[in-house]
Amino acid sequence: MPKVLEKALRVLESFGDQTPTWSEAALRRHLSIPSTTLNRILRSLEHAGYLARHEDGRYQLGVAAIRLGHRAGRTMNLAAVLEPHLRRLARETGELTILAVPEFPAGVARYVYTVDSPSRLRVTSEVGSAVPLTAGASAKAILAFLPQDKIDFVLSQELRAISAGTITDKEVLRRQLLEIRERGWAFSWQETYDGAWAIGAPLMDADEQAAFASIGVAVPTVRHSAEAETAVREALLATVRTANQLLG
DSSP: OOHHHHHHHHHHHTOSSSOSOBOHHHHHHHHTOOHHHHHHHHHHHHHHTSEEEOTTSOEEEOHHHHHHHHHHHHHHHHHHHHHHHHHHHHHHHOSEEEEEEEEGGGTEEEEEEEEOOSSSSOOOOOTTOEEETTSSHHHHHHHTTSOHHHHHHHHHSOOOOOSTTOOOOHHHHHHHHHHHHHHSOEEEESSSSTTEEEEEEEEEETTTTEEEEEEEEEEEGGGOOHHHHHHHHHHHHHHHHHHHHHHO
8 A cells, every 4th residue: 555545544544533623733743644744645635525624723524534434334234235136136147246346545346245156167256355446347337437536546547457358558448438437337358357257337326426336247258148248237237227226
């Protein structure tokens, strides 16, 4: 983790029930962060809405941090709410089904729930696994529906290959994200796992019109065909429509 990001997270973690407000001087003593570095972090967090500054100069958590907390709480309950629908999707497709959420500071999509395929030849993934937001259908389905400034930030980072088909050309990826946004779903071919293709679609925040999670289905390449792709996509999109209605 970049050192400045680690320091920014330490700043945010300092705010709690016991210490809801901090002065810059008190934070500097508490965290032992150099004055110039801390001032730059505080200004950046204030500008982004994660901190708010009182007239007396003291800081408290801002609206953006509160919204993030609400989304985190919703994510914790997300798998429990959607479990029967994810299991039904896995039964209908016979393939690995994934529920993913973004971890934006780290630039990854984290798998918070999976349902394995019953087939002996199958794609597998564990809960807790993370992939770059730029790689794979589940991740790209989230990235395409984030605010443009967040997309630009993610694409400003180095794109590293993690599998045979990972896209590392930023212009190609930008074009793909526009296509995903237009049609409402993402496709990938061996982008996160050799020998696997996948389709993913976003779960949307009605207030902010941004993706807060995605559902994906991953299939071995040996079971790819136009018919299989259509069947998986239709089953996935039906599940996503149900989930979005259920979650409001």
